[in-house]
Amino acid sequence: MSNQETSKSVFLNVNGVSYPVTIDGGRNLLSVLRGEIGLTGTKEGCDDCECGACMVLVDGQPVNSCSYLAAQTQGREITTIEGVAPSPEEMDPLQTNILEAGGVQCGFCTPGMILSARALLERTPHPSEEEVRIGLSGNLCRCTGYARIVEAVQRTAAGAKTATGDTGQ
Amino acid sequence: MTTTEIPRFVRADGPDKVTGSGRYTADLTLTGMLAAKFKYSGISHGRITRLDVTAAREMAGVLAVLTDADVPDVHYDPQIKDRTLFARDIVRFEGEIVAAVAALTPEIAEAAVAAIIVEYEELTPILDPEAAMDKSSPLVHEDWESYEAGSWLVRSGNTASFSSLERGDVDAGLAEADQIISSRYVADGSHAAPIEPRAVVAQWEGNKVTIWTSTQVPFDARAGVCETLQLPTNRVRVIVPHLGGGFGGKCGFHFEAHVAALARTAGRPVRLVFSREEEFTIPDRRREGIVVELTTGVRKDGSITARKANVVIDCGAYIADTAFFPQLAAMHAVGPYLVPNLMVESQIVYTNHQPSGSVRAPTAPQVCWALESHIDEVAKAINMDPVKFRLKNAVDTGMVGPLGQTYEEIGLRRCIQQATEAAGYGQELPENEAIGVAIGWWPSFASASGSYVKLDDDGAGQIITGAQECGTGAVMTLRQLAADELGMKPEDFEIIYQDTATGPYDMGATGSQTLLNNGRAVVEASQQIAEQLRELAADRLEAAPADIVLADGKAQVAGSPESAVPLSKLAAIAGSGKLLLGHGSGSPPVAPPIVGANCVGDQGMASWVGPQFSCHAVRLRLDPETGVTRVISVHADHDSGTIINPMGAHGQVEGAIIMGIGQALTEGTRYDETGKQMNTSLLEYKLQTAADSPSIHTQFVEVFTENAGPHGAKGLAEAPNIATAAAVANGLAKLIGSPMRQLPMTAERVWDTISEGGS
Numbered sequence: 029m030s031n032q033e034t035s036k037s038v039f040l041n042v043n044g045v046s047y048p049v050t051i052d053g054g055r056n057l058l059s060v061l062r063g064e065i066g067l068t069g070t071k072e073g074c075d076d077c078e079c080g081a082c083m084v085l086v087d088g089q090p091v092n093s094c095s096y097l098a099a100q101t102q103g104r105e106i107t108t109i110e111g112v113a114p115s116p117e118e119m120d121p122l123q124t125n126i127l128e129a130g131g132v133q134c135g136f137c138t139p140g141m142i143l144s145a146r147a148l149l150e151r152t153p154h155p156s157e158e159e160v161r162i163g164l165s166g167n168l169c170r171c172t173g174y175a176r177i178v179e180a181v182q183r184t185a186a187g188a189k190t191a192t193g194d195t196g197q
Numbered sequence: 198m199t200t201t202e203i204p205r206f207v208r209a210d211g212p213d214k215v216t217g218s219g220r221y222t223a224d225l226t227l228t229g230m231l232a233a234k235f236k237y238s239g240i241s242h243g244r245i246t247r248l249d250v251t252a253a254r255e256m257a258g259v260l261a262v263l264t265d266a267d268v269p270d271v272h273y274d275p276q277i278k279d280r281t282l283f284a285r286d287i288v289r290f291e292g293e294i295v296a297a298v299a300a301l302t303p304e305i306a307e308a309a310v311a312a313i314i315v316e317y318e319e320l321t322p323i324l325d326p327e328a329a330m331d332k333s334s335p336l337v338h339e340d341w342e343s344y345e346a347g348s349w350l351v352r353s354g355n356t357a358s359f360s361s362l363e364r365g366d367v368d369a370g371l372a373e374a375d376q377i378i379s380s381r382y383v384a385d386g387s388h389a390a391p392i393e394p395r396a397v398v399a400q401w402e403g404n405k406v407t408i409w410t411s412t413q414v415p416f417d418a419r420a421g422v423c424e425t426l427q428l429p430t431n432r433v434r435v436i437v438p439h440l441g442g443g444f445g446g447k448c449g450f451h452f453e454a455h456v457a458a459l460a461r462t463a464g465r466p467v468r469l470v471f472s473r474e475e476e477f478t479i480p481d482r483r484r485e486g487i488v489v490e491l492t493t494g495v496r497k498d499g500s501i502t503a504r505k506a507n508v509v510i511d512c513g514a515y516i517a518d519t520a521f522f523p524q525l526a527a528m529h530a531v532g533p534y535l536v537p538n539l540m541v542e543s544q545i546v547y548t549n550h551q552p553s554g555s556v557r558a559p560t561a562p563q564v565c566w567a568l569e570s571h572i573d574e575v576a577k578a579i580n581m582d583p584v585k586f587r588l589k590n591a592v593d594t595g596m597v598g599p600l601g602q603t604y605e606e607i608g609l610r611r612c613i614q615q616a617t618e619a620a621g622y623g624q625e626l627p628e629n630e631a632i633g634v635a636i637g638w639w640p641s642f643a644s645a646s647g648s649y650v651k652l653d654d655d656g657a658g659q660i661i662t663g664a665q666e667c668g669t670g671a672v673m674t675l676r677q678l679a680a681d682e683l684g685m686k687p688e689d690f691e692i693i694y695q696d697t698a699t700g701p702y703d704m705g706a707t708g709s710q711t712l713l714n715n716g717r718a719v720v721e722a723s724q725q726i727a728e729q730l731r732e733l734a735a736d737r738l739e740a741a742p743a744d745i746v747l748a749d750g751k752a753q754v755a756g757s758p759e760s761a762v763p764l765s766k767l768a769a770i771a772g773s774g775k776l777l778l779g780h781g782s783g784s785p786p787v788a789p790p791i792v793g794a795n796c797v798g799d800q801g802m803a804s805w806v807g808p809q810f811s812c813h814a815v816r817l818r819l820d821p822e823t824g825v826t827r828v829i830s831v832h833a834d835h836d837s838g839t840i841i842n843p844m845g846a847h848g849q850v851e852g853a854i855i856m857g858i859g860q861a862l863t864e865g866t867r868y869d870e871t872g873k874q875m876n877t878s879l880l881e882y883k884l885q886t887a888a889d890s891p892s893i894h895t896q897f898v899e900v901f902t903e904n905a906g907p908h909g910a911k912g913l914a915e916a917p918n919i920a921t922a923a924a925v926a927n928g929l930a931k932l933i934g935s936p937m938r939q940l941p942m943t944a945e946r947v948w949d950t951i952s953e954g955g956s
Contacts, residue, residue, distance in 0.1 A: 069217020070217070073393065134392070161887040171669075174890045
């Protein structure tokens with residue numbers, strides 16, 4: 029592998045922070061986020077675009093970061109699960125609702141699920157149950173059977189819950 | 198209960214999991230850490246004629262290359278010691294580990310693996326378990342007789358473990374029948390498929406090793422490392438970071454020792470992370486393929502006179518933890534029915550497939566699918582409604598079950614009545630729709646288990662437990678049990694868990710046993726502290742300890758709430774004297790005796806502590822043009838005893854049902870003619886998505902159960918994974934006019950069955 033020939037220095041904007049990284053042109057965004065930038069909240073489940081555990085937002089659009097070239101994200105805004113909460117003391121309503129509705133078990137799919145849900149609510153603020161189910165169909169969950177995750181997204185859409193710092197309950 | 202009525206239960210590990218701050222094993226990085234890769238056999242059966250790792254060892258950046266020659270000469274596996282860490286002479290499935298490499302980067306490790314030279318004399322793969330039982334079949338393990346094995350096991354050639362269940366006189370029973378119905382069903386293997394592929398990190402300091410691993414059973418993993426690397430338990434520490442699901446697939450010990458051995462040789466920490474393809478093909482935890490043959494004698498009035506059954510389970514290349522599967526499968530070939538005469542023979546047979554192992558309710562969904570399909574055939578043969586047939590023959594409170602266990606109060610019949618009523622069973626449905634009904638049962642597994650509970654001098658609590666959380670919420674629920682005993686709130690407790698160096702022994706997230714066994718331990722430990730608190734409070738409040746009530750964070754005199762002292766004050770007093778420490782393990786409940794039945798190859802599965810029961814009613818729609826099945830709704834009723842954490846319980850049932858629908862319709866391992874798996878990605882091995890999933894309506898028939906878990910609870914995590922595929926099958930059979938004989942019941946198979954005009 030001739031890293032010297034293909035690698036280049038770029039700035040990646042992740043969760044509002046600009047990170048200087050030197051990367052191989054063929055490197056996927058997931059491995060750069062986890063390996064270079066040190067944000068491990070984004071998970072690898074299949075490296076094949078099938079499970080959605082690696083979902084992040086690039087300029088608000090959900091992408092499977094396992095199959096997205098890191099170099100293509102230069103100059104764009106990347107949001108990972110670590111960037112969803114408004115502050116360390118406060119969670120986003122989606123996070124609170126997915127927890128309170130019982131939509132979290134092992135938690136491995138949860139980051140990708142939350143980012144897909146966020147993108148869905150951006151484009152469809154008041155989705156029907158069917159729209160939520162279709163919107164989340166790229167994210168596999170093996171624990172919950174989906175019903176409580178769907179409910180959490182609908183609760184969020186309905187504004188049933190505002191952001192809260194009540195994270196330790 | 199509808200979703201919104203279920204009491205709120207926020208998990209202690211929830212904030213870690215929704216913010217991305219929680220660490221899973223593959224997220225860990227240690228200074229100087231190397232990457233591990235394995236060299237696999239890639240063939241199902243062969244004799245190694247040459248193994249040369251010289252070139253790999255000489256590569257720049259490679260710090261360790263290990264083979265069978267580099268580790269202690271130890272055979273392992275829980276009941277039959279048929280396995281070595283690395284292949285020795287013979288490879289018996291495509292995922293056999295021939296060598297392991299640790300290198301500076303995954304890319305270098307991969308290049309080193311490619312540089313390892315292995316040559317084989319290829320042997321004919323043994324792939325059909327029924328043919329492998331024949332005396333003339335070649336053997337998967339030529340030396341099977343020399344393996345150390347449990348003396349209670351009945352073994353012969355490729356038959357790794359045989360069990361039978363016998364009661365009454367089956368031939369006389371069949372002779373009494375008005376009708377005799379025989380059927381044969383074949384279930385393919387499948388996978389647990391947790392979303393987190395497994396990972397292991399190992400680091401040595403001096404002569405002690407710490408292993409972080411995505412296991413459901415940290416103490417078993419430790420025992421495996423100790424056995425294979427010949428270390429005492431106190432020099433091996435197994436820590437499980439957050440675990441990304443398991444469903445049985447991460448039970449047992451396997452790769453921890455390979456990674457620890459690499460780290461010791463390299464003198465550096467080493468990390469192994471599986472790809473999805475490895476997750477499918479390598480672990481000895483495939484859900485087993487099973488062939489089930491059933492014969493039932495029945496009278497015109499619907500009473501069963503006899504059952505004869507033969508069950509053949511595909512073991513794959515090594516026994517792993519499956520030696521008890523034949524008896525468990527035999528129980529499911531009987532089912533929760535009154536059967537006066539029975540003879541079930543059941544065996545698990547070595548083949549050159551990937552090894553089987555405990556996946557969520559091992560053997561049960563497959564054999565339940567076969568039995569419940571058969572039961573619908575039997576009911577149809579005598580023109581009786583299948584639900585009525587079940588209500589007539591199902592076991593109930595006070596009855597003696599098919600193996601002679603007398604049942605205390607159980608809720609099976611209520612499950613059947615409630616689930617079918619809620620589903621609208623019997624009402625007219627649109628064209629191409631049907632409701633299929635099936636029932637299931639499952640034991641609760643009693644085991645030794647320990648926990649400490651302590652209150653520090655500010656009154657904050659800790660539960661220090663050996664229990665393992667794999668997502669179910671069982672460990673999270675322990676806070677509730679401690680809080681109830683001490684008059685505190687669940688959030689007053691932190692949980693220290695899944696670390697073999699801090700918590701007492703627990704069997705792990707396996708056998709639906711966490712709350713059942715560790716829950717009892719936590720209650721016992723909490724009661725010891727409660728007693729201490731009452732004594733301290735009695736001194737201060739001038740009352741007898743027996744009159745002190747712990748509630749709302751205070752100790753108060755019963756009937757005089759104004760006479761109270763905060764627990765934090767008592768904790769401060771204890772902090773400079775006798776500390777508030779509790780420890781519990783308790784005696785596991787003992788299984789009731791079986792009466793009037795004989796079991797050959799008994800594995801203790803013929804009588805069950807805290808038996809659980811379920812009924813699933815599945816409404817589905819079939820497109821007869823394409824064979825595509827759409828599940829519309831599932832009504833599930835469960836007797837799992839007292840429900841302690843309703844939200845967690847509903848979550849278990851819902852997740853298991855979606856898994857069951859996958860098993861019913863899409864999830865099945867396909868092999869090529871050499872025994873290698875063909876569908877090893879999530880594109881080809883289809884899990885259910887949010888868009889596929891039906892509405893699920895769960896009700897619990899709560900029966901307080903003595904001789905079980907805390908507050909009368911039974912297990913729960915596996916039971917809801919049993920009856921769904923069977924109920925789907927029975928719905929389909931109504932629409933097709935004949936049963937489906939193969940699992941999964943893919944669109945192609947359904948279409949074929951329709952085209953053949955039934956089977």
